[in-house]
Amino acid sequence: NAGVMQNPRHLVRRRGQEARLRCSPMKGHSHVYWYRQLPEEGLKFMVYLQKENIIDESGMPKERFSAEFPKEGPSILRIQQVVRGDSAAYFCASSAGQGTNYGYTFGSGTRLTVV
Amino acid sequence: KNEVEQSPQNLTAQEGEFITINCSYSVGISALHWLQQHPGGGIVSLFMLSSGKKKHGRLIATINIQEKHSSLHITASHPRDSAVYICAVRRGTDKLIFGTGTRLQVFP
Numbered sequence: 001n002a003g004v005m006q007n008p009r010h011l012v013r014r015r016g017q018e019a020r021l022r023c024s025p026m027k028g029h030s031h032v033y034w035y036r037q038l039p040e041e042g043l044k045f046m047v048y049l050q051k052e053n054i055i056d057e058s059g060m061p062k063e064r065f066s067a068e069f070p071k072e073g074p075s076i077l078r079i080q081q082v083v084r085g086d087s088a089a090y091f092c093a094s095s096a097g098q099g100t101n102y103g104y105t106f107g108s109g110t111r112l113t114v115v
Numbered sequence: 116k117n118e119v120e121q122s123p124q125n126l127t128a129q130e131g132e133f134i135t136i137n138c139s140y141s142v143g144i145s146a147l148h149w150l151q152q153h154p155g156g157g158i159v160s161l162f163m164l165s166s167g168k169k170k171h172g173r174l175i176a177t178i179n180i181q182e183k184h185s186s187l188h189i190t191a192s193h194p195r196d197s198a199v200y201i202c203a204v205r206r207g208t209d210k211l212i213f214g215t216g217t218r219l220q221v222f223p
Contacts, residue, residue, distance in 0.1 A: 045210040056210060100146045
């Protein structure tokens with residue numbers, strides 16, 4: 001079990017392009033959280049998903065950002081028409097369940113650079 | 116005012132020193148996490164606390180729910196402990212709210 005896998009590790013996009021960030025949770029984990037770390041800032045919650053459902057998207061920007069976690073395959077964070085302000089590290093964490101009986105495992109992150 | 120405050124923001128120490136990082140929060144939580152992040156690296160979960168104290172190797176974490184305060188201690192610090200230590204509280208739909216981190220440098 002390789003833990004939470006995020007890919008790509010580094011992603012460069014030109015302004016206006018689309019960015020797709022992937023997160024494969026740990027085996028047996030069906031809860032996925034996405035967090036964003038802007039340069040020189042702390043981590044901020046974006047979205048919480050369970051298989052095929054968005055549970056909490058209160059941290060997602062209203063436009064251009066979307067997330068999914070299909071029945072099969074990784075969770076995808078999609079950013080359309082990227083702008084320079086989207087440059088950040090995006091981290092995914094997974095958990096086997098909800099509540100304090102379950103901890104989180106974090107991925108290594110995807111560093112997005114918009115040029 | 117941030118819901119999670121950490122102090123100090125930056126900390127330097129000589130190898131072998133005892134280190135304390137503090138975290139205060141102002142909201143109701145279900146648990147508190149201490150995380151470690153190396154520059155350019157991923158995030159490692161060190162502790163999850165709901166009450167009391169936990170110890171793992173040279174790391175000790177404590178929480179006082181009434182005071183809304185937690186501390187992370189590192190005994191016999193080593194240069195490999197150099198990293199950013201992040202306090203995060205768990206609330207609502209189990210999402211985490213993070214402090215801004217404490218940057219620790221331990222010199223030989």
